[in-house]
Amino acid sequence: MHSFAHLQQLTDQLTMVANYATTLVANYATTLVANYATTLVANYATTFYPPTMISATFTIFTILSELRRGRPASQLWRIFYHFGESLTPRIPFWLHLCVQASLLDSSCPPRPARHFNTWLTLPPEVQTHELLEAWLRTPKNAQDRCARRAFIRRLEQREPLMDRDQRDLPGLQALGLCQPGSLTAWGEIILLNKPAPTQPQPAAWHIEGDQLFIPFPPDWSLLWELEAFLRPASPGRYLLRKPDLRHAAAHGLCAAPFDKLTPSRCPSGRATPTRQGWENGFMRVLETGLRAPLPQALRAAILSQPVLNVTEGIVLEFSNSEELKRLRRSTVLREHFEHILSPRHVCVSAENAPRLLELLERRGIYAHSLMEAAPKDERSHTRNYFRQPTLPLPKGWTVTKEDLLTEHLRLQQALDILYHAPGGIRPEPRRITPLLMEEHGGQVYVIAYCHTRRAQRTFRLDRIEIPARKEP
Numbered sequence: 001m002h003s004f005a006h007l008q009q010l011t012d013q014l015t016m017v018a019n020y021a022t023t024l025v026a027n028y029a030t031t032l033v034a035n036y037a038t039t040l041v042a043n044y045a046t047t048f049y050p051p052t053m054i055s056a057t058f059t060i061f062t063i064l065s066e067l068r069r070g071r072p073a074s075q076l077w078r079i080f081y082h083f084g085e086s087l088t089p090r091i092p093f094w095l096h097l098c099v100q101a102s103l104l105d106s107s108c109p110p111r112p113a114r115h116f117n118t119w120l121t122l123p124p125e126v127q128t129h130e131l132l133e134a135w136l137r138t139p140k141n142a143q144d145r146c147a148r149r150a151f152i153r154r155l156e157q158r159e160p161l162m163d164r165d166q167r168d169l170p171g172l173q174a175l176g177l178c179q180p181g182s183l184t185a186w187g188e189i190i191l192l193n194k195p196a197p198t199q200p201q202p203a204a205w206h207i208e209g210d211q212l213f214i215p216f217p218p219d220w221s222l223l224w225e226l227e228a229f230l231r232p233a234s235p236g237r238y239l240l241r242k243p244d245l246r247h248a249a250a251h252g253l254c255a256a257p258f259d260k261l262t263p264s265r266c267p268s269g270r271a272t273p274t275r276q277g278w279e280n281g282f283m284r285v286l287e288t289g290l291r292a293p294l295p296q297a298l299r300a301a302i303l304s305q306p307v308l309n310v311t312e313g314i315v316l317e318f319s320n321s322e323e324l325k326r327l328r329r330s331t332v333l334r335e336h337f338e339h340i341l342s343p344r345h346v347c348v349s350a351e352n353a354p355r356l357l358e359l360l361e362r363r364g365i366y367a368h369s370l371m372e373a374a375p376k377d378e379r380s381h382t383r384n385y386f387r388q389p390t391l392p393l394p395k396g397w398t399v400t401k402e403d404l405l406t407e408h409l410r411l412q413q414a415l416d417i418l419y420h421a422p423g424g425i426r427p428e429p430r431r432i433t434p435l436l437m438e439e440h441g442g443q444v445y446v447i448a449y450c451h452t453r454r455a456q457r458t459f460r461l462d463r464i465e466i467p468a469r470k471e472p
Contacts (some may be wrong), residue, residue, distance in 0.1 A: 044337075049446075053090060055176070056131065056174055059087065060097075060103065061220060061223070062080070063094055067109070073091065089106060089169060089170050097134050098134075101131055101134035117221065120224055124199060129190060132177070134392050155177075156192060161181065202219040204289070205290050207240070226238070228251060229281075229285070230244060245305050279303060295309070311347055315346070318344045321436065333359060336348055336359075342412065401464065402444065403462075408434050409436075430452045430457075432459070433448055434446055435456070445459065446461055446464065
């Protein structure tokens with residue numbers, strides 16, 4: 001009986017040891033597999049796109065994007081401080097490097113050069129080659145330039161580094177080419193001409209709530225277009241709240257569609273881009289990055305942003321709309337009367353105004369300035385505002401289409417129409433305020449302000465359909 005109890009105790013101990021050994025082996029195997037998987041993923045990411053190159057490209061991209069927005073060069077460090085990153089080397093190194101690589105012009109203040117758009121589309125190894133050549137040309141002293149080339153030769157031949165090379169080492173480390181004493185895998189590709197790995201395709205963007213997330217490495221050219229509208233809250237994260245969309249509208253209206261100029265660099269005299277231009281450009285960039293249509297809520301928020309368009313020029317006020325319609329029949333005068341503000345008001349540029357007034361005087365139409373003729377404000381009472389007269393609604397189709405448009409033009413009221421655009425599959429709903437109706441080439445055209453497109457448009461009368469209104 002004692003032997004049986006002793007045997008049972010020994011069996012329990014062996015079972016406990018076996019279970020402990022099994023658990024230990026399983027944990028070890030799990031740790032080994034996890035470490036291997038982590039190493040494999042890290043090697044895979046490094047092979048396809050070295051993180052140091054992402055850092056160099058991202059640093060240059062961020063610096064030039066902030067300069068495009070008008071941020072002073074002395075304040076560029078603030079954006080990296082906001083991102084929580086310590087920039088090494090400092091801002092002057094990157095500015096001199098970008099100037100030598102023709103990515104930044106040498107104006108004051110500096111602005112992105114046109115070559116930067118081309119540089120963004122190049123493969124990573126070609127981008128690094130250009131930055132390396134610029135790094136070799138940066139020193140003004142010929143002796144320093146020769147010392148840098150000797151430093152590169154020692155790295156290529158795997159020779160010991162000199163004490164002087166420690167001064168130039170941070171620059172190559174920033175480009176991801178070397179680490180203390182040896183070349184990195186990316187440096188071997190660039191300096192030893194090893195075959196470069198295949199670059200992965202950029203992943204699609206995604207929206208979560210009121211935030212836009214862009215995985216790295218991105219499509220840098222598309223991201224450059226996006227940052228013409230939005231400023232990043234952190235690397236790869238952009239806010240889509242109402243204040244951010246208003247800033248997007250402000251930046252988009254001051255930048256030409258593909259010129260990417262800052263508001264301070266908009267050429268004087270050039271027409272301000274239309275609201276439709278910035279909206280279409282912004283939504284096109286978002287849909288291209290998302291690879292899917294925009295959510296309806298976001299599209300509605302973009303289209304509802306208030307924008308104030310400012311037009312430089314001189315406003316001409318005619319005594320009646322028939323006089324303006326008669327003058328527009330002249331091929332010489334018609335080109336001056338394209339920007340119609342109302343049935344009796346036209347805006348012309350200051351450069352064309354003297355020539356236009358001279359042509360009008362030849363036809364017996366003399367202009368006088370209201371600013372000179374207007375007396376001083378003698379009114380002491382407050383101006384009263386009255387409700388606009390209500391246009392009687394037509395019953396069915398008892399009112400002709402032309403008469404209805406004419407009445408809306410007289411009262412300057414907006415109406416809803418359906419417009420059959422050439423080549424369109426179905427009529428487009430529009431809301432317009434008629435400004436002028438004229439006949440040209442046997443057709444009647446309605447020049448109106450389109451509230452849907454937020455711009456002046458010309459509609460052919462026979463393509464306009466006015467839906468019947470229901471009785472209240």
